[in-house]
Amino acid sequence: MEISGYFKLLKKYILVIIVVVAAAVVASYFWVKNLPDEYVSRTQIATGIVDASTHILDKDNSPNAQSDQINREFSNLMEIIKLKKLIDQVSYQLIIHDLSSSAPFRKLKNDFKGLSQAAIQHALVVYRAKLITGAPLSLYNKDENGLNELLISMHYDERSLRKYLDIARDEESDFIAVQFTSENPQLSAFVVNTLAKEFIDYYSVNIKKNESNAVDFLSNLLEEKRNALNQKKEELQQYKIKNGILNLDDQSKTIFAQILAYTDKKLENQRTLAANEGALQNVLSKFDPNSRKYIEASINQNNAEIATTNDQLKALTDEYVHAGFDPKYKPAIDSLQSTLVKQLHTTSDKYLVDPRIGKDNLVVKAQELEVSRDLAKYSEKSINKELASLNAKFSRLVPFDATVKTYEFDIDIATKEYLDVLGRYNATNLQSKFSIRLAQVEPATPDVAQPSKKMLLIGLSGMASLFLSLLVLFILYYLDDNITEPSTLVARTNLPMLGALNMIKGPKPDLRKLWDVENRTKMQQFKELLRSVRFEIDQELKGEKVLAITSIGVGEGKTLIATSLAYAYSSINKKVLLIDGNFVNPSVTLSVQPTLFVEDYFRATSYTEWDNAKISVLGNRGADTTLLEINDEKLIAAQFEQLKLRYDIILIDLPPLDSLNNAKEWILFANKTVAVFEANRSVKNSHKEYIAYLKTLNNKFAGWILNKATIIGASKKSKN
Numbered sequence: 001m002e003i004s005g006y007f008k009l010l011k012k013y014i015l016v017i018i019v020v021v022a023a024a025v026v027a028s029y030f031w032v033k034n035l036p037d038e039y040v041s042r043t044q045i046a047t048g049i050v051d052a053s054t055h056i057l058d059k060d061n062s063p064n065a066q067s068d069q070i071n072r073e074f075s076n077l078m079e080i081i082k083l084k085k086l087i088d089q090v091s092y093q094l095i096i097h098d099l100s101s102s103a104p105f106r107k108l109k110n111d112f113k114g115l116s117q118a119a120i121q122h123a124l125v126v127y128r129a130k131l132i133t134g135a136p137l138s139l140y141n142k143d144e145n146g147l148n149e150l151l152i153s154m155h156y157d158e159r160s161l162r163k164y165l166d167i168a169r170d171e172e173s174d175f176i177a178v179q180f181t182s183e184n185p186q187l188s189a190f191v192v193n194t195l196a197k198e199f200i201d202y203y204s205v206n207i208k209k210n211e212s213n214a215v216d217f218l219s220n221l222l223e224e225k226r227n228a229l230n231q232k233k234e235e236l237q238q239y240k241i242k243n244g245i246l247n248l249d250d251q252s253k254t255i256f257a258q259i260l261a262y263t264d265k266k267l268e269n270q271r272t273l274a275a276n277e278g279a280l281q282n283v284l285s286k287f288d289p290n291s292r293k294y295i296e297a298s299i300n301q302n303n304a305e306i307a308t309t310n311d312q313l314k315a316l317t318d319e320y321v322h323a324g325f326d327p328k329y330k331p332a333i334d335s336l337q338s339t340l341v342k343q344l345h346t347t348s349d350k351y352l353v354d355p356r357i358g359k360d361n362l363v364v365k366a367q368e369l370e371v372s373r374d375l376a377k378y379s380e381k382s383i384n385k386e387l388a389s390l391n392a393k394f395s396r397l398v399p400f401d402a403t404v405k406t407y408e409f410d411i412d413i414a415t416k417e418y419l420d421v422l423g424r425y426n427a428t429n430l431q432s433k434f435s436i437r438l439a440q441v442e443p444a445t446p447d448v449a450q451p452s453k454k455m456l457l458i459g460l461s462g463m464a465s466l467f468l469s470l471l472v473l474f475i476l477y478y479l480d481d482n483i484t485e486p487s488t489l490v491a492r493t494n495l496p497m498l499g500a501l502n503m504i505k506g507p508k509p510d511l512r513k514l515w516d517v518e519n520r521t522k523m524q525q526f527k528e529l530l531r532s533v534r535f536e537i538d539q540e541l542k543g544e545k546v547l548a549i550t551s552i553g554v555g556e557g558k559t560l561i562a563t564s565l566a567y568a569y570s571s572i573n574k575k576v577l578l579i580d581g582n583f584v585n586p587s588v589t590l591s592v593q594p595t596l597f598v599e600d601y602f603r604a605t606s607y608t609e610w611d612n613a614k615i616s617v618l619g620n621r622g623a624d625t626t627l628l629e630i631n632d633e634k635l636i637a638a639q640f641e642q643l644k645l646r647y648d649i650i651l652i653d654l655p656p657l658d659s660l661n662n663a664k665e666w667i668l669f670a671n672k673t674v675a676v677f678e679a680n681r682s683v684k685n686s687h688k689e690y691i692a693y694l695k696t697l698n699n700k701f702a703g704w705i706l707n708k709a710t711i712i713g714a715s716k717k718s719k720n
Helices: 003-012 012-031 065-080 084-100 117-133 142-153 160-163 183-245 248-285 289-298 300-322 327-349 357-433 454-479 485-493 524-542 558-570 586-590 598-603 633-646 661-667 686-694 716-718
Strands: 039-046 166-169 175-182 439-442 497-502 546-551 576-582 617-618 648-655 674-679 702-709
Touching: 003 012, 003 454, 012 454, 012 716, 039 183, 039 485, 065 166, 065 183, 084 117, 084 142, 084 160, 084 183, 117 142, 160 166, 175 183, 183 357, 183 439, 300 327, 300 357, 485 497, 485 702, 497 524, 524 558, 524 674, 524 702, 546 558, 546 661, 558 576, 558 586, 558 617, 558 648, 558 702, 576 586, 586 617, 598 617, 598 633, 633 648
Parallel strands: 497 702, 546 648, 546 674, 576 617, 576 648, 674 702
Antiparallel strands: 039 175, 039 439, 166 175
């Protein structure tokens, strides 16, 4: 598809386009000339949303979060203004004004022109009641449905008002603009001011009430959570008092530290006991019985004193352990130990004259070890007793700790719930105190009429009709798959093109008079294009002589082209033979009335006397036959060789390709074949098999000739 074809189509229908556009412009003029003027009233409502001073205490004051919140708040406010409830309030006030005022905005229309005064008063009562309650008219109620029809007739209903109502935020400002357009300046101002007032009242009453209800609810919930938290704390306190618990963590830490300390003492005491026992056995092993008897006999008196001191030291050590190793017992223990050592030394010094005096030191050492061993043994009992007491105290704290932790866990949960509600309460309370304050900046006033858009509408109608016309023609052009140009035929078939011939206007031409003097002017463009086709054929023949001319279907003009080519070749002094190969429809034979026939020549049953004219015609008798039924292929080929010797060019007017083998038999003997395609026809699916056959001819197919094409400017070009 080429865009040039579309422009040719536009040129063809240019007058139709002009008429359509002119009609649209005229119709638009008569439609808009009686339109009333438009009056626009506008007011602004300050919201305080973008006032920075009201958002100092906002929790999230980041730019992006604040911008998103601002957009949401503005969208919410604008949707509230568009509520049906608010617009209904405006509708009621408009109709009340028109029914009760001597200067109404609009007069009653249609069936309501003749309303009685009683009916008007009844309507006013109902409208005023609905205005006070804010309730809509019930369409199920016959009376109220009639009043709704009255609103619709006056164009005061919700749908009509919304149509001319414009609500938007003024760019990035703090204001919401409310604008209304009507044919009456007072009406426009009244609608804008009334809607702004109803919106501010509705927001102040309902929205603030919701905020107050939320604060009250959170306040009551906060009090409940506070009481629950205090109750949990009181239960924990009473449990500690009842069980004598001061601080479980500190108590358990103290007892555990004491257990560790006594455990260390026990281990140290066990090491001392084992060491003393071993050392004592080692010392005693060095004494024999006689020596031991001597020593025991000699020191009985001193031993009694040592035993007394030893008993005192044991008792004091028990008190020291039971007191938790109180440092105040340490000096007394050290003093008794010193006394015990002196008594032991006295016992050894008293018997220096004994011949066995060398063993005295061992005896003293053994006594010291016995004392240390006994002290360690007695201390272990006291330590074990204290450890048992501490473990019993620690075990007693375990159930207390579990119960206390349960109370503390409940207190933690109650505390979190209380703090969460407290945060919500503070945020909601703060928001309610610093929420936006709506105010109408200035009331709307009646304004002058808007510039007339009548000329603009007329111009738009003309442009729209022009666009629709162009669009319709483009759609027709796009959907039209008829072939009008040679390039389109080449693209559709992928076969070469020889040229195109124009349409010959007027009645069907007589082939015998086609080239007469009286037809030269009418045939000038056709002749010029034919010469071009003749040149292209000569280039394809390259000295060969037999050219077959066929078409895909009937009526595409191949006979006219074959005859015209015969005259074209005769005009350059070529001796031409035109063969009518169409046995089904022998058009050439019927037009020329030749004396020579295909059946006679190729059967060779009689002598053929050829004339010496530039153009000879070999017709056929139109019998139900084919070329190969006339004679053998070899004999026919030989006859064609004889014809090539007699003529410079042989043109064969073949039957169309849809006549099955009739055309194909003639093509066997042709050097080149051309196919005629009539313009303004489409390539159908049934043609594809014939196009495929032409492709199988390879070099024997010279190309297409597009016939009856619309060719502009060819004659002018030739004159230049």
